[in-house]
Amino acid sequence: MIVILYVSVAVIAVAFLILALSVSRTLRSVDSTLNSVSKMLDGLENQLKGVTQETAELLHKTNELAENIGEKTKELNSVVYAVKGIGSSIETFNQSLKKITTTVGSQLEKNQNKISQAVQWSQVVKQVLDKWKRKEESPAAQTQNNTVSESRGSIERARN
CATH class of the missing domain: 1.20.5 (Single alpha-helices involved in coiled-coils or other helix-helix interfaces)
Known part of the structure; x- marks a missing residue:
């Protein structure tokens, strides 16, 4: 053992x-x-x-x-x-x-009415000046009378 x-x-x-x-x-x-x-x-x-x-x-x-x-x-x-x-x-x-x-x-x-009148007057003045220039250029007096009468007619138309 x-x-x-x-x-x-x-x-x-x-x-x-x-x-x-x-x-x-x-x-x-x-x-x-x-x-x-x-x-x-x-x-x-x-x-x-x-x-x-x-x-x-x-x-x-x-x-x-x-x-x-x-x-x-x-x-x-x-x-x-x-x-x-x-x-x-x-x-x-x-x-x-x-x-x-x-x-x-x-x-x-x-002012449209006044403006149109002013335009018409300026056209009349221009026409008068143009006719006056033509008058000075042409010696005929008859042309001068025609210009004045046309200017008056334009002024009358513008007033109407």
Whole structure:
């Protein structure tokens, strides 16, 4: 029986040795895996630092751009207000021009009779001057008498 006991202890010792070796191999494998994961995390951390810096720069540039756009918008607003003022001025000018046109048209209608008389008188004066010029060019006195009588007839027609 003691032999069985020694054999059992020997089997247990061998099993413990095999277990210790297996655990050792597993721990080495886990160690290499953890080292690989650690290196990968270090690389990710460095990349994340780079991304964080780029994100901060991008955010800074975005803020500058937003500020610049705000300034440009304010400047553009003043231009829009100026154009609006010009549009209002042009509209007022157009209204004034319409009023003047309407007034001139109504005055023309009111004075149409006077205008036609003035045109008729100017035609008579022109005829008289033309006849007078012809009279000076032609020595015949008879032509002169005809001119005067025609002028009188034109004046009479204009009065009617």
